[in-house]
Amino acid sequence: MSTPKQQLNRDFLEKNLLGKELAPFTAEILDYPEKIIQFGEGNFLRGFVDWMVHQLNKQSLFQGRVVVAQPIPSGRVAELNQQDGLYTLILRGTQDGQVVDQREIITSISRGLDPYTQWQEVLKCAENPAIEYVVSNTTEAGIAYNPADRSSDQPPVSFPGKLTAYLYHRYQHFQGDATKGMVILPCELIDRNGDNLKRVVLQLAAEWNLPLQFQEWLTKANHFLNTLVDRIVTGYPAKEMAQLQEELGYTDQNMDTGEIFHLWVIEGDAALGERLPFTKAGLNVKWVKDMTPYRTRKVRILNGAHTSTVAVAYLAGIDLVRDAVHDQKVGQFLKQAVFEEIIPTLDLEKSELQQFAAAVLERFDNPFIDHKWSDISLNSTSKFEARVMPSLKKYFEKQRVLPKRMTFSLAALFALYYGTEIRDNKLVGHRNGKEYFVQDDLPKLEFFRDVWQKYEKAELSLEQAVAGILTRFWPQEAQELPTLASEVAFYLQDILNSGIVSSLEKCS
Numbered sequence: 339m340s341t342p343k344q345q346l347n348r349d350f351l352e353k354n355l356l357g358k359e360l361a362p363f364t365a366e367i368l369d370y371p372e373k374i375i376q377f378g379e380g381n382f383l384r385g386f387v388d389w390m391v392h393q394l395n396k397q398s399l400f401q402g403r404v405v406v407a408q409p410i411p412s413g414r415v416a417e418l419n420q421q422d423g424l425y426t427l428i429l430r431g432t433q434d435g436q437v438v439d440q441r442e443i444i445t446s447i448s449r450g451l452d453p454y455t456q457w458q459e460v461l462k463c464a465e466n467p468a469i470e471y472v473v474s475n476t477t478e479a480g481i482a483y484n485p486a487d488r489s490s491d492q493p494p495v496s497f498p499g500k501l502t503a504y505l506y507h508r509y510q511h512f513q514g515d516a517t518k519g520m521v522i523l524p525c526e527l528i529d530r531n532g533d534n535l536k537r538v539v540l541q542l543a544a545e546w547n548l549p550l551q552f553q554e555w556l557t558k559a560n561h562f563l564n565t566l567v568d569r570i571v572t573g574y575p576a577k578e579m580a581q582l583q584e585e586l587g588y589t590d591q592n593m594d595t596g597e598i599f600h601l602w603v604i605e606g607d608a609a610l611g612e613r614l615p616f617t618k619a620g621l622n623v624k625w626v627k628d629m630t631p632y633r634t635r636k637v638r639i640l641n642g643a644h645t646s647t648v649a650v651a652y653l654a655g656i657d658l659v660r661d662a663v664h665d666q667k668v669g670q671f672l673k674q675a676v677f678e679e680i681i682p683t684l685d686l687e688k689s690e691l692q693q694f695a696a697a698v699l700e701r702f703d704n705p706f707i708d709h710k711w712s713d714i715s716l717n718s719t720s721k722f723e724a725r726v727m728p729s730l731k732k733y734f735e736k737q738r739v740l741p742k743r744m745t746f747s748l749a750a751l752f753a754l755y756y757g758t759e760i761r762d763n764k765l766v767g768h769r770n771g772k773e774y775f776v777q778d779d780l781p782k783l784e785f786f787r788d789v790w791q792k793y794e795k796a797e798l799s800l801e802q803a804v805a806g807i808l809t810r811f812w813p814q815e816a817q818e819l820p821t822l823a824s825e826v827a828f829y830l831q832d833i834l835n836s837g838i839v840s841s842l843e844k845c846s
């Protein structure tokens with residue numbers, strides 16, 4: 339029987355692990371001053387940016403830590419603080435044909451703050467001249483304008499609202515000093531994340547009637563950078579926890595897992611690259627003039643492959659991405675979607691795209707990464723819009739016919755969102771006689787529920803149901819692609835009658 343283990347924290351680290359395999363560094367890096375404020379405490383940032391800062395610190399290239407603010411009322415900063423910001427990151431995969439299993443305690447987070455109970459503490463960070471960087475990942479929903487935000491809110495609800503209030507506090511504290519602007523590095527997967535965040539911050543500053551000089555300071559003294567992130571981060575390894583605790587010798591409620599591959603493309607000038615010397619530390623960070631080609635390639639191929647296959651694989655009874663790659667029918671669907679329908683629509687060098695896609699398929703096949711389709715399916719309607727619809731439209735523009743697999747994947751998405759009941763804000767679907775729960779914005783789920791209720795009462799035909807959903811979510815495409823509704827309805831009818839696996843034959 340295993341003995342109860344102690345929880346990871348600073349005291350435990352210093353007494354038992356420092357200088358050893360899991361903590362190959364000296365105590366000095368645990369006390370570096372705070373230099374970054376991070377909005378977001380999720381798995382991704384902890385497995386990506388915070389890991390990178392830790393690598394910089396180990397090489398004495400940055401000598402700074404990250405104070406983390408949780409962007410919404412529910413979150414995990416309390417859990418982070420219980421462990422003094424420490425957590426284990428496990429990165430696994432194959433590199434140059436060798437199996438790699440890297441385990442390390444990440445030390446870059448100094449503390450976590452909950453803005454809903456510690457807003458003054460968050461603002462205090464704005465008074466610290468050493469904190470010159472903002473990092474964020476608040477999901478694709480995070481960089482959004484909220485008309486209800488007010489400058490007097492403690493804190494404003496939205497992330498851009500919190501950032502505007504934070505920057506205004508800094509501006510006031512340093513009396514508009516142009517040398518006290520921040521470098522802002524959003525990691526959200528929306529197009530031109532830095533430009534969009536800046537746009538919303540400027541809009542709020544104007545609406546809140548903040549002085550014009552502040553608005554000028556925002557533009558001139560601050561750098562809102564556009565960035566593109568890439569690493570598959572799969573979070574807390576619940577299934578393996580008992581074994582990992584035995585191997586590591588402690589418990590860790592903040593443990594995180596991901597793949598070895600990482601890429602951060604940042605649109606910014608070389609001088610900023612000197613201040614944040616990720617590249618010098620050997621990390622795959624590229625400072626570029628234009629990040630657009632990198633973003634298009636990654637979002638259309640990698641995320642596009644995920645989003646166009648998610649409903650097909652899940653409804654076929656496959657839970658993990660890796661298993662779909664190996665499945666004869668679903669694997670073929672995924673590959674044909676990428677190589678025959680996505681790549682031909684991209685105006686980038688073809689052999690380079692094919693290499694990128696082949697590498698993506700290898701990453702999907704990582705034997706150590708259990709990437710769940712159910713996680714990927716979160717908010718699939720907006721993901722389909724950003725990650726798949728552009729390929730579908732471009733294909734039609736070029737070929738004047740709809741791409742079979744992209745069209746089929748839309749029908750599969752409608753089948754995934756087939757349900758007539760909402761429970762706990764989730765749409766209830768059925769797979770092989772068992773319930774599953776679709777997570778998306780509630781009004782969207784309610785729309786699907788209403789359509790399928792009417793369809794079941796024979797108030798709508800399937801064609802009318804499909805046309806209604808297309809008009810609600812993609813009104814422009816519904817008009818511009820004349821056969822989209824009928825082709826989606828054709829596939830959907832077949833999926834509902836014969837099941838997804840048999841239907842796949844219709845688009846092979």
Ligand SMILES: NC(=O)c1ccc[n+]([C@@H]2O[C@H](COP(=O)([O-])OP(=O)(O)OC[C@H]3O[C@@H](n4cnc5c(N)ncnc54)[C@H](O)[C@@H]3O)[C@@H](O)[C@H]2O)c1
Binds near residue numbers: 478571
């Ligand atoms: N996990 C990955 O492999 C990966 C890779 C690249 C990019 N991403 C991006 O990272 C995002 C988060 O992924 P994660 O794996 O860290 O998930 P997570 O659930 O661990 O963290 C989500 C974070 O977003 C915040 N958040 C959620 N809804 C918000 C809202 N409406 N406004 C403001 N903040 C909000 C949460 O507080 C939390 O900090 C995803 O949307 C994805 O686009 C993830």
Ligand SMILES: O=P(O)(O)OC[C@@H](O)[C@@H](O)[C@H](O)[C@H](O)CO
Binds near residue numbers: 527567640644
């Ligand atoms: O993280 P999401 O939910 O936005 O999207 C699911 C996956 O496509 C995504 O996490 C990728 O694995 C990631 O973008 C790889 O860099």
